[in-house]
Amino acid sequence: MDVAVETTNLTRHFGTFCAVDQLNLRIESGHFYGFLGPNGAGKSTTIKMLTGLLGPSSGIVRILGEDVSDPQRALAVKRRIGVVPENLALFDNLTAREYLTFIGRMYLLPPATVRERCEQLLAVMDLLKDEKKLTLEFSHGMKKKLALAAALIPDPELLFLDEPFEGVDAVASRALRDMLKRCVERGATVFLTSHVLEIVERLCTDVGIISGGKLVHQGTMEELRRDGSLEDKFIKVVGNDQVPAQTLSWLEG
16 A cells, blocks of 8 residues: 655654654555644654655655655655645735635636635635635634634645644534545545544544654554544653642542
8 A cells, every 4th residue: 555654763852852753554555544643742743754844854855755855855745745834824814715715726727626726615614704704704613624724725636734623613623524534435535633632533543642742652543443442542652751740639539
């Protein structure tokens, strides 16, 4: 089977701090991969390196079979992926339709395809009623939905999602889950980070857990379920140092 994401000893330093340490990932095409870890574990830094937003200090990244250290190969790969980053970078003075149209043109999609996909995405994301508003006026949840729509408009082979369900209402969340399932059923690969373990357990076929910049667990969801719940596994491999020992005195006794 083809490999969608592969890293070899991927490392990133910020000064003397090692945010990602010798990370080795291998994610086969068509899989739904959940990348988990506590706050500050290195999840977002990893996604930034995988998507070309941040260069590694050392190590190799291969996306869709291409070594993205080569600028020309990296550019070609970016046309085949969709990304929802941790920090949403939208154009404040565009409407949702204008923004999606711009993204579609950046991916060199035919104008008719852009119009059709814009209409469907705005409807699914429940943004049609607000299409006269500028993105500047959007709530956080609305901005998140627009970023997701922009990631989906090119019909990517590989989709990177950094906390996509944060701030999204229950109705949109259900629609998004269904869309992502269909993407995987059609052969796309999804790389998801989320603190909502219930969503990860429901959607993902494979899971990796990172702690302190190091990969501490990687396997299929089926294998994990044999040993208990995802939450139990997460707590076990992350370690007790992540669980506060102190309690509130007025809740005791």
